[in-house]
Amino acid sequence: MTTTPSTAPETVDVLIVGAGPTGLLLAGDLAAQGISVTLVERRPHRTNNMTRAFAVHARTLELLDSRGLADELIRKGTPLTSLRFFGKLSLDLSRLRTRFPFVLITPQYEVEHLLERRARTAGVHLRYETELTSLHQNAAAQSVTAELREADGSRTTLTARYLVGTDGMRSPVRHALGLPFPGRSVIRSIVLADVRLTDEPSDILTVSGEGDAFAFIAPFGDGWYRVMGWHRAHQAADSDPVDLDELREICRTALGTDFGMHEARWISRFHSDERQVPSYRTGRVFLAGDAAHVHSPAGGQGMNTGLQDAANLSWKLAAVLRGHTADPEALLDSYHAERHPVGANVLRTSGALVRLAMARTPLQRAVRTVTSKTLATVRPASDKAIGMVSGISIAYRAPRGAHPLTAKRAPDLSLREGRLHQLLRDGTFVLVTPDGTAAPASPAPLVHAHWQGDRTTTLLVRPDGYIAWASDHPDPAALRAALDR
Secondary structure, eight states, X not given: OOOOOSSOOEEEEEEEEOOSHHHHHXXXXXXXXXXXXXXXXXSOSSOOTTOOOOEEOHHHHHHHXXXXXXXXXXXXXXXXXXXXXTTTEEEEGGGXXXXXXXXXXXXXXXXXHHHHHHHHHHTOEEEESOEEEEEEEETTTTEEEEEEEOTTSOEEEEEEEEEEEOOOTTOHHHHHHTOOOOEEEEEEEEEEEXXXXXXXXXXXXXXXXXXXXXXXXXXXXXXXXXXXXXXXXXXXXXXXXXXXXXXXXXXXXXXXOOTTEEEEEEEEEEEEEEEEOSOSEETTEEEOGGGTEEOOSTTSOHHHHHHHHHHHHHHHHHHHHTTOOSOHHHHHHHHHHHHHHHHHHHHHHHHHHHHHHTOOSHHHHHHHHHHHHHHHHOHHHHHHHHHHHHSTTOOOOOOTTOXXXXXXXXXXXXXXXXXXXXXXXXXXXXXXXXXTOOOOOOSSOEEEEEBSSSOOOEEEEOTTSBEEEEESSOOHHHHHHHHHO
């Protein structure tokens, strides 16, 4: 049923639904490029300690660095140079070739605080306690109309040129589009709580599995700890009662101790799904983050993947809205083409980790032992694993015949004009050339930088830090074609 809105329709370039990290990064990026953005969020505006993310991986820190936020966030967290899984497998992140060879342990709300401040400063209109109830795409008007319900129950209508759903796994935007969310529950009856501990764990991040149980402990940094536990023998429904004694017993089984766990400020039970929407784009509506893909918490890749979705989509929407591309539809389609395979890969890798942790039969445990030993002793296998988990090795599919660097992540190059990540802070392309090379006319703003040494390769780096085009020889016509695309 359609309700008549209580106020006149508003118009905006982009409406974003969902003010988690993904939506906040996307909104800030767009507003910084002069795009009008409204961000609506169903929840009240307050710190959300219920968030499950604690890991900020190296690739995400690079994206935050190119927005001037990484160093401030690092001061709020604790860098961890190795990741340990089920007590036996340890990945050495210090070998990563990045300015951030670690995973940063910090609560998700610290990431949200920084991104919200940036979004507000850039001019994003944030509306909390506002819920999307329906949407309609108008092909003739080239717009999307959204009906919103305010906290007092009143209805408003907002018209946008594009709409992005970053509204979580139960995404109202995805439901309004009628899109399926195929997949299944991979693990049931996970107990989650915030507690105090009498005995401080020796490791910053405690995660291990033993027998039929595994547990995870991470610090908030203020005396509270997030604890997550699972036991194969107790597969209860999410709605079943849960108490601290159950979590203590899980931790004693998985970790050998409960660290004197006491004073739970909240405790609940949940399940973890593996799901992915078939298409990240439907006309003028896009999905990103948990609205597009959900998976097990193993590896801490959920929030990171969503932030990388946002970084990929934001510059493309800005380029289209500002008329900086010769083929808007192809550029927008490339969001799904690039990010859907990444989401599928995260489902596979996080699923493999949780299945190894849940190993039950002698054969499954033997596979876990062999996998752990291989990753501990075979350098190429270990490097591949840390590249996937950290996001550093993520690359996109390059066109046939392209230069080998095309569609790969650009490292934080030290250039004559400064670090690459610093030059990306204006949200523009960066053209890196040898001395004496003139920058061509560009349809979009462009920063022209130069190698410090005698390298002769020319690189065109996208605003999200990926290489759009490269050549080992001067090729002005090909460069101009890449800029037009």
